[in-house]
């Protein structure tokens with residue numbers, strides 16, 4: 001794991017955007033794995049600015065999002081479909097058909113998970129996967145568990161995660177308790193991984209991810225096994241290292 005510590009959220013967003021931009025410039029047909037949560041919002045903003053300045057275009061880029069809440073429609077303002085449109089896709093020239101996000105309203109969830117895995121494989125695999133990290137060390141929605149879940153699957157969300165994500169909803173009762181998420185193998189299959197962490201509430205998870213043992217109790221620790229992971233943490237998130 002290559003750790004880069006930067007001063008603050010702004011510096012983190014710029015550095016992450018530069019890495020993603022260089023990926024796209026070097027390979028215009030890049031397959032990107034994308035993340036939601038508050039952490040990558042600044043990165044998306046920077047990429048939008050670079051796009052508006054004519055530095056990068058997304059016309060051939062294909063994206064696969066990590067996860068989606070189960071039960072939420074694409075139009076739902078709390079869905080990750082909506083989030084991605086609002087914070088990124090509406091402001092870039094990506095082709096709609098090149099955007100993949102799990103269908104949270106799928107009736108046959110197993111079929112949806114298999115379809116998602118197949119789409120990633122058919123696209124040629126993910127070149128660069130962007131990740132945030134939950135306070136409990138989750139990546140995507142791979143929650144602490146007794147074993148690693150390999151492929152895209154339906155997850156029962158931890159109460160901690162539901163509480164942490166309640167800030168995006170009107171009340172905690174509205175937070176779905178399940179999600180469809182890429183699995184650990186899906187994430188590890190990406191050629192490169194870029195994980196972002198900002199703020200002191202991530203410091204413990206970052207410490208355990210980097211220094212702790214590899215365990216499904218801290219899902220992000222599995223990234224120690226990947227040969228090409230860049231972690232960008234601001235000083236607050238890196239405080240315990």
Ligand SMILES: N[C@@H]1[C@@H](O)[C@H](O)[C@@H](COP(=O)(O)O)O[C@@H]1O
Pocket residue numbers: 035036037038039040066067131132133134135138139140141161165
């Ligand atoms: N499924 C997402 C994760 O992909 C994200 O990393 C996490 C952290 O969010 P934030 O960046 O807002 O702290 O939130 C959600 O649970």
